[in-house]
Amino acid sequence: MAVAILILAGGPVEAAPAPLPSIDGRIAEGEYASHYQARKIGMELHWTIDGEFIYLALRAPTQGWLAVGWDPTGPIMEGEDILIGYIRGKELFLQDYFANSSVTHANDVSLGGRDDVLEASGSEDATATTIEFRRRLDTGDRFDRPLGRGAHTVQLAYAPTDDFVTYHGEKRTVVKIDFLAGGAVETGLFARPRSVDAGRNPFASWLLTVATGVILIAGLVAAFLLWPRRNRNLPH
Amino acid sequence: MPETGRVAWHVITAELHTGMLTLAFASTIIHLLGGWITGGNVVWRALVRLSEPTALLAAIGGVLSLIGSIITGLLYTWPVEVLLTSSVVLNKIAITAFSLTFWTAFVVTRVIYGAPLWSRVRLRWLYVALATGGFLTLMLVGSTGGHLAGKRSMLDSILHYLGINTHLLFTLSRSAVYVLLSAVALLLLSATVARVLALRRPTPGAELAPR
Numbered sequence: 346m347a348v349a350i351l352i353l354a355g356g357p358v359e360a361a362p363a364p365l366p367s368i369d370g371r372i373a374e375g376e377y378a379s380h381y382q383a384r385k386i387g388m389e390l391h392w393t394i395d396g397e398f399i400y401l402a403l404r405a406p407t408q409g410w411l412a413v414g415w416d417p418t419g420p421i422m423e424g425e426d427i428l429i430g431y432i433r434g435k436e437l438f439l440q441d442y443f444a445n446s447s448v449t450h451a452n453d454v455s456l457g458g459r460d461d462v463l464e465a466s467g468s469e470d471a472t473a474t475t476i477e478f479r480r481r482l483d484t485g486d487r488f489d490r491p492l493g494r495g496a497h498t499v500q501l502a503y504a505p506t507d508d509f510v511t512y513h514g515e516k517r518t519v520v521k522i523d524f525l526a527g528g529a530v531e532t533g534l535f536a537r538p539r540s541v542d543a544g545r546n547p548f549a550s551w552l553l554t555v556a557t558g559v560i561l562i563a564g565l566v567a568a569f570l571l572w573p574r575r576n577r578n579l580p581h
Numbered sequence: 582m583p584e585t586g587r588v589a590w591h592v593i594t595a596e597l598h599t600g601m602l603t604l605a606f607a608s609t610i611i612h613l614l615g616g617w618i619t620g621g622n623v624v625w626r627a628l629v630r631l632s633e634p635t636a637l638l639a640a641i642g643g644v645l646s647l648i649g650s651i652i653t654g655l656l657y658t659w660p661v662e663v664l665l666t667s668s669v670v671l672n673k674i675a676i677t678a679f680s681l682t683f684w685t686a687f688v689v690t691r692v693i694y695g696a697p698l699w700s701r702v703r704l705r706w707l708y709v710a711l712a713t714g715g716f717l718t719l720m721l722v723g724s725t726g727g728h729l730a731g732k733r734s735m736l737d738s739i740l741h742y743l744g745i746n747t748h749l750l751f752t753l754s755r756s757a758v759y760v761l762l763s764a765v766a767l768l769l770l771s772a773t774v775a776r777v778l779a780l781r782r783p784t785p786g787a788e789l790a791p792r
Contacts (some may be wrong), residue, residue, distance in 0.1 A: 421667075448659065448667040449729055512588075512659055548665065550752040555675045557758045562682045562714070564765035569707055570690070571772035573779035 366393050366400045368477045370437070370468035377402060379527040383518045388501045392524055394482070398463070399492060399524065401428070402477040403501070408432075409511065411474055411503035414444065415522075416490040421448060422500060426490035430467060430476045431507045437467035439478060440509065443488035450509075458488035474503075496521040587657040594650035599723060601643035602684060606716040608636035612699065613709050633699065636712070637691050644684050651677060668750035673725040675751065676718050683715035721747070 366376045377391035377400065390413060391402040405411040410431040418424030422444040429450075430439030441460040444450040454460055465478035483491035490497075502517035615629030651674075655664065664670045690708055691698065698704040724734035725747045734740075740747065753761070 446667065446669050446728075449669060547750055547752065548671075550755075551671050551675065551750060553755070553758050554751065554753045555678050557753060557761050558675065558679050559682045561761055561765055562679060563686060564769055566686045566690070566707070566711065568765075568768040568772040569703075571769070571776045573776050574703060 365395055366391075366402065366477065368400070368464050368466045368479060370466035370475055370477060372402050372404055372475055372477070379524075381520060381522060383501050383520065386501070386503070386516050386518050388503060388516075388518070390499070390501060390522075394525060397481055397483070398479055399482050400477070400479050402475065404473055404475045405501075405503040405516075406473050407503045407505055407516075408469055408471075408474060409503060409505040409507055410509060411476060412442075412501070412513075414442075414500045414502075415492070415497045417444060417498060417500070422450070424490075425450075425500065426488070428462065428478065428480075429509055430465070430478075431509075432467050432469035432474055432476075433507045437465060437476065438507075439465045439467070439476060441480075441486075441489070442509070453486060453488040456488055458486045459484070461486055461489055492524050494523070494525050496523045587653075591650060591653040591657050594646050594653050595726065598643050598646035598650050599719065601639045601646060602680075602715060602719050605636045605639035605643055605684075605687070606712045608632040608639060609709055609712040612636065613705070616699065616705075633696055637688065640684055640688050640691075640712075644681065644688060647677070647681055647684070651681075669725055669729055669747060672747050672749075672751055673722060673729065676721045676725065680715050680718035680722055683711050683718060687711040687715060 372389075372391055376393075378393040380389060380391040382389050386405070388405040388411065389403070391404075393400040401413065403411050403413055410429055412427055412429035414422060414425040414427035414429075416424070416426060423446055425444040427442035427444060427450055428439065429442050430437060432438075439462055441453045441458075441462055442450045443453050443456055443458065445456065452460075461480050461484040463479045463481070465476065467474065467476040469475070482493065483489075499520050499522045500517065501520065502513040504511045504513045504516060609632070611632040612629055615625075615632065618625070655661065658664070659667075659670075664674075687708065690704070690711065694701075694704055698708055720736060724736040724740070727734040728747065
């Protein structure tokens with residue numbers, strides 16, 4: 346089943362024995378056992394699994410941040426395990442993040458978890474940024490998602506600025522990857538926001554709540570001002 | 582790192598309204614204290630005297646820049662599709678609407694009744710209450726804005742202690758909405774009737790007539 350997941354819209358995926366990658370900030374030809382190329386956004390993801398560890402490499406045509414995340418519970422990226430980094434000068438800033446809402450993420454450490462990147466390196470030139478790192482398949486951190494057998498929902502994204510917050514805009518893609526079997530299938534932006542009128546109509550309830558709050562404040566003020574009462578002038 | 586691109590407009594207007602409305606709140610509190618602490622040196626007396634017009638001007642500027650912040654936030658931050666489906670963003674929009682209502686009521690009250698409102702106990706406390714409500718909701722807006730920027734807020738521990746989670750969409754049940762709206766309507770009707778009756782039986786010095 347997992348093997349049946351193969352390339353559709355993305356680039357070629359290879360699954361072949363390879364020596365362990367060196368975390369040196371450069372991706373050599375054939376260095377990684379598998380890779381996926383998101384052609385729509387021009388981003389590459391390479392990986393090799395060695396026992397309980399996974400070596401991951403990202404490359405994107407940007408001088409800003411790039412990120413990989415997997416297994417959101419949704420909507421959008423909520424609950425996703427994220428590794429995000431950028432190069433400033435010669436220094437790599439890579440952090441272990443967790444998507445604590447559909448559109449926000451926070452450093453695992455700030456949430457009470459750990460930074461589980463074991464080693465990392467990166468490089469940047471005029472055309473692209475490359476980041477390599479190693480971590481455990483299952484870190485045991487409650488803000489990380491274990492990578493096991495079967496397809497994982499993987500999101501790749503990048504942006505042109507050196508920070509952890511600038512919105513990626515269109516430079517984002519979603520792909521199903523079986524890291525152990527080496528297969529990938531691009532799913533498009535399936536992880537769309539929940540429809541505003543879906544289910545129990547949360548958007549309409551929210552709109553009604555906002556209107557009620559505004560009317561409540563304005564109404565109480567108006568009633569207070571209208572209500573006749575004897576004036577008690579005070580010297581001021 | 583400085584913000585670049587059009588999102589910078591949202592950052593500018595957000596900083597602007599936060600600064601101006603904080604100044605309006607501080608000026609209001611200073612003027613309130615000035616009513617009790619009547620002594621003091623010349624600097625304090627000047628501060629109390631200037632705080633009254635400062636509160637009004639800062640509130641007007643703050644309301645205008647808050648409206649600007651709403652517009653730039655909707656246009657220049659994230660796609661509308663994302664904005665309107667994120668519980669954090671929706672909560673922020675809701676609290677912003679409440680803050681805007683408080684500050685608009687603050688400005689309207691001051692414009693209608695003028696500076697003499699400070700000599701009327703009821704109006705004075707209403708004025709201070711509106712500034713306080715506006716400032717507290719403004720703090721909540723800033724806190725959720727911090728979360729959206731991927732940062733923590735100084736209010737986090739307080740909100741956690743109070744059991745408030747700004748990441749969960751806050752909505753009222755339909756029955757609660759109907760009860761609240763009916764109560765407000767009833768209150769307004771009662772106030773209007775009471776006002777009309779009071780106007781038919783005028784007594785010297787009984788009315789809080791607008792300027």
